[in-house]
Amino acid sequence: MTTPLTRAPAGRSRPGRPITFLISAGILSAMLAMVVVSFFWTPHDPTDFLTDDAFAPPAPGLWLGSDSLGRDVLSRLIDGARVTLTMAFAATALAHLIGASLGLIAAARGGAVDMVLSRIADVVLSLPKIIVGLVVVAALGPSIWVIVGMAAAVYSAGVFRIARALGADLAKLDFVEVAQSRGEGLGWIIFGEMLPHVLRPLAADFAIRTSFAILFMSSLSFVGLGVQPPLADWGGMAHDGLEGLSTNPFAALAPAIAVALVSVCLNLLVDSTERRMKW
Amino acid sequence: MSLTGFILRRMMALVLLLLAVSVLVFLGCEVLPGDVAQVALGQFATPENVAALRTQMGLDEPAALRYLAWLAGVLQGDWGTSIVSRLPVATMMSERLANTAMLAGVTTLIAVPLALALGIRMAISAGGPVDRVLTVVVLALSATPEFLVATLAVLFFALHLQWLPTISYLSPGSGWESTARALALPAGTLVLVVSAQIARMTRSIITNILSYPYIEMAMLKGVPVHLIVARHALLNAIGPIVNVVALNVAYLVSGIVVVETVFAYPGLARLMIDAVQSRDFPVVQACALIFCASYVVLTLLADIIARLCDPRAVATEG
Numbered sequence: 001m002t003t004p005l006t007r008a009p010a011g012r013s014r015p016g017r018p019i020t021f022l023i024s025a026g027i028l029s030a031m032l033a034m035v036v037v038s039f040f041w042t043p044h045d046p047t048d049f050l051t052d053d054a055f056a057p058p059a060p061g062l063w064l065g066s067d068s069l070g071r072d073v074l075s076r077l078i079d080g081a082r083v084t085l086t087m088a089f090a091a092t093a094l095a096h097l098i099g100a101s102l103g104l105i106a107a108a109r110g111g112a113v114d115m116v117l118s119r120i121a122d123v124v125l126s127l128p129k130i131i132v133g134l135v136v137v138a139a140l141g142p143s144i145w146v147i148v149g150m151a152a153a154v155y156s157a158g159v160f161r162i163a164r165a166l167g168a169d170l171a172k173l174d175f176v177e178v179a180q181s182r183g184e185g186l187g188w189i190i191f192g193e194m195l196p197h198v199l200r201p202l203a204a205d206f207a208i209r210t211s212f213a214i215l216f217m218s219s220l221s222f223v224g225l226g227v228q229p230p231l232a233d234w235g236g237m238a239h240d241g242l243e244g245l246s247t248n249p250f251a252a253l254a255p256a257i258a259v260a261l262v263s264v265c266l267n268l269l270v271d272s273t274e275r276r277m278k279w
Numbered sequence: 280m281s282l283t284g285f286i287l288r289r290m291m292a293l294v295l296l297l298l299a300v301s302v303l304v305f306l307g308c309e310v311l312p313g314d315v316a317q318v319a320l321g322q323f324a325t326p327e328n329v330a331a332l333r334t335q336m337g338l339d340e341p342a343a344l345r346y347l348a349w350l351a352g353v354l355q356g357d358w359g360t361s362i363v364s365r366l367p368v369a370t371m372m373s374e375r376l377a378n379t380a381m382l383a384g385v386t387t388l389i390a391v392p393l394a395l396a397l398g399i400r401m402a403i404s405a406g407g408p409v410d411r412v413l414t415v416v417v418l419a420l421s422a423t424p425e426f427l428v429a430t431l432a433v434l435f436f437a438l439h440l441q442w443l444p445t446i447s448y449l450s451p452g453s454g455w456e457s458t459a460r461a462l463a464l465p466a467g468t469l470v471l472v473v474s475a476q477i478a479r480m481t482r483s484i485i486t487n488i489l490s491y492p493y494i495e496m497a498m499l500k501g502v503p504v505h506l507i508v509a510r511h512a513l514l515n516a517i518g519p520i521v522n523v524v525a526l527n528v529a530y531l532v533s534g535i536v537v538v539e540t541v542f543a544y545p546g547l548a549r550l551m552i553d554a555v556q557s558r559d560f561p562v563v564q565a566c567a568l569i570f571c572a573s574y575v576v577l578t579l580l581a582d583i584i585a586r587l588c589d590p591r592a593v594a595t596e597g
Contacts, residue, residue: 130533138555139311256427
C-alpha cells in the first residue's frame with residue numbers, strides 16, 4: 001500500500017541496473033579466461049629472469065615491467081590468476097559442501113545434533129579469521145593444502161549458520177512435514193525436499209564468500225605467510241612489489257588491483273542480481 | 280528475561296567462550312605442530328638442543344597440565360618466555376599492544392562519526408543520484424583489499440608528494456607531532472576501508488526503518504525528513520548500529536595485520552607475524568589470545584549496549 005507521498009521501501013525503488021551487472025560479469029569472465037589461458041600461454045615464462053634490472057619500468061615486450069628478480073610482471077599476473085582464483089574457489093566450494101550439508105542436517109534433525117553443531121559454529125565465528133590463519137600457518141606451515149583447508153573450515157561456520165536459518169524456516173512447512181510423515185529418510189528430506197529451495201540464496205552467498213576467501217588468502221600471502229615460492233599468488237606478488245614501488249609501481253599495484261577487481265565485481269554482481277530478483 | 284539476567288547470562292557465555300578460545304589457541308600453538316621444540320629449532324638442530332628446549336618449555340608434561348599451567352600464568356600476568364629472544368613475552372608485548380591500541384582507537388574515533396554521517400546522508404536520499412553513486416563507491420571500497428589502499432597511499436603521499444614517511448617509526452616518548460606523522464597513513468588506510476563498511480550497513484538499517492508504517496504516518500503529518508530521521512528513525516536504529524560498529528571494529532583486526540606490515544608499524548600484529556615466521560610459539564600464542572579475547576569482548580559489549588538502547592527490553596524489567 002505504497003502511496004505516492006511515501007518513499008518506496010529501501011533498495012526496491014528501481015529495477016536492477018543492467019550496466020553494473022554487465023560490466024562486472026564482463027570483467028569476471030575476462031578473469032576466468034585469463035585462468036584458462038594461463039595453462040597454455042603467458043607472454044614470457046613467469047619464472048624466467050628476463051633482465052638484470054630489478055623493478056625495471058614498463059617497456060615494449062615487458063608491458064608491466066619487471067619484478068624484484070627481473071621477471072615479467074604481466075606473465076606472473078596471468079599465472080597468479082590461476083593460483084589465486086583456484087584456491088579461493090576450492091576453499092569456498094569445500095566450505096559450502098560442509099556448511100550447507102551440516103546446516104540442513106541441523107535444521108532437519110534439531111535436538112542435540114543442532115545444539116552441538118550450532119555451538120561449534122558460534123565459537124568458530126567468534127574468532128578473527130586472520131588470527132586463526134596465522135596460528136594454523138605457524139603450526140602446520142604455509143602449504144596450499146593447509147591454507148585451503150583452513151579457509152574452508154573457517155568459512156563453513158558462516159555457511160552453516162545461513163543454511164541452518166534457511167532450513168529452519170523450511171522445516172516448519174507442510175511439504176517437509178508431509179515428507180517426514182511419509183517416512184522419507186533424512187537424506188531425501190535434506191537433498192530432495194529442502195536443498196532445491198535454498199539453492200538461490202546459497203548461490204549468492206557462494207559468490208560473496210568467494211570474494212571473502214580471495215581477500216583473506218591474499219592478505220595472508222601479503223604478510224608473507226601464504227603460498228610460498230616458486231608458486232605465486234596475487235597477494236604475494238603485491239608484497240614483493242612493495243620494495244620497488246619507486247621504480248616500477250606496477251609490480252605491486254597490478255596484482256593488488258587484480259584482487260580488488262575480482263572482489264568488487266563479485267560483490268556488484270550479487271548486489272545487482274539480488275536487486276533485480278526482489279523487484 | 281530481565282536486563283540484569285540478560286547481562287549475567289551474557290557474561291557467563293563470555294567466560295565459557297574465552298575458555299574455549301584459550302583451549303583452541305593452546306591446541307593450535309602447542310599440540311597441532313607436533314614437537315614444538317623440534318619445530319622451533321628447525322630440522323638441523325642437534326638432539327641435545329631439542330631435548331634442552333623441551334625441558335625448558337616443560338614439554339615433557341602432559342598437554343592438559345601444560346594448558347592449566349599456561350592459563351594460570353596468563354591470569355597472573357606471566358605470558359611465558361620467547362624462544363627466540365629469551366625475553367618475557369609480557370615485556371615484548373606491552374609497548375606493541377599500546378601502539379596497536381592507539382592505531383585502532385584513532386581509526387575508530389575518525390571512522391565511526393564519518394561513516395554514520397555518510398550512511399544517514401545516503402539513507403535520507405535513498406534512490407537519488409547522490410545515493411546511487413555513493414552506494415557503488417562504498418560497496419566497491421568495502422570489497423577492496425586493505426593492501427591496495429595502503430600501497431596507493433604510500434605511492435601518493437610518501438613517494439610522490441613526499442609529505443609523510445613510508446615507514447612508521449614510533450619510539451616511546453616521541454612528541455605528538457612525530458606520532459601523528461607515524462599514524463597518518465596507517466590510520467588513514469584503515470579509516471577508508473572501515474568507514475565504507477559501516478556506512479553501507481548504516482544506510483541499509485535506516486532505509487529499512489524508514490519503510491515502517493509509523494514513519495509513513497510522520498511523513499503524512501508533514502514532519503520534515505531530517506526530523507523524521509533524527510527523532511523517529513535514528514533512535515530505533517541505535518541498537519543495530521552499535522552492533523554493526525562493534526562488528527567492524529572487530530573486523531579491524533585483519534586490516535591492522537595488513538597495515539602494520541605495509542608501514543612496518545611497531546604494533547602487536549607485526550610482532551605476531553614475525554613470531555609466526557620464526558615459529559616463536561609462546562609469542563604467537565600470547566598475541567593470538569589477546570586478539571581473540573578483544574574481539575570476543577567487543578562483540579559482547581555491543582550486545583549489551585544494543586539491549587540497553589532498546590526501550591522495549593528495558594521496560595520489561597519493570
